Amino acid sequence: MLLVALSFWLVAMRLPTPQGLHHTSLATRWQSQQPQQPARPWSGWSLIRLPRLRPEPIRPPKVALQIGHEDVANHPPELRGLRWNTGGYADGVQEIDVNRQVVGRLERRLLALGIEVDILPATPPVGYRADLFISVHADSVRDPNRRGYKSAHFDPPRNALEPILREHLDEAYLRASRLADDSINVSPTMREFYAFNHRKYRHSVHPDTPAVIVEMGYISNLKDRAYLAKASEPADALLQGIVSYLREQGKLPEPPDRTPIELPELRAEVMRLK
DSSP, X not given: OHHHHHHHHHHHHHSOOOTTTTTOOHHHHHHHTSOOOOOOOOOHHHHOOOOOOOOOOOOOOEEEEEETTTTGGGOOGGGGGGTTOOOOEETTEEHHHHHHHHHHHHHHHHHHTTOEEEEEOSSOOTTBOOSXXXXXXXXXXXXXXXXXBEEEOOSSXXXXXXXXXXXXXXXXXXXXXXXXXXXXXXXXXXXXXGGGOTTTOSSSBOTTSOEEEEEEEETTSHHHHHHHHXXXXXXXXXXHHHHHHHHHTTSSOOOSXXXXXXXXXXXXXXXXXX
């Protein structure tokens, strides 16, 4: 039996090998049949495909300007007790007219700086949000000698930025207008102003939005009234405070140079707004 097996082995060794096998493994044969690709240097990025990252667009800051007493007749039921309050009046001057004129000029100046602006009536939208909110008013009392500027945020502040916003507005307005500081006459109504009294009213500014009410001066005072009649001046004073605040918060870039800005009614240098 051993001789027979040996004979078969010798015969097999002499037979020709079938073409294409050459005693290679199946894997080797499969690779030999694939088209040859040029060699490429290895790169870790060639094995991982990541989504193309795009920088987030820079959103311009949004400033909300409320025209004090505008459309009070349209207050919702929760504010119906304020529908009668159409603003002050003195010597033929309506407060609401002063508020409208100042807000209109301030809006154009903010838009010229690339700032988004929302003009709001007396009733703010429910839970309204912006980078800052200013309710613009002018005061009027029976005493013709009382004069000056004052402002207020909710007491206690609803967020950490409200005192900072008020500080910027007060400093800029008092410096530019040279009006007296009338903060001693800030009333509880101002500190609990309905437009940012979110604890009591649904139609109020969201508590995360810094909100301030400003009384730009007294239309019942001769000197204050003359100042407010030049709507561009109080608008510029408020503008300086807004710009100063937004720049401190990193929401408005610093001016690269002293290039003048074209405004509808005047030319103001950017450096002047710092």
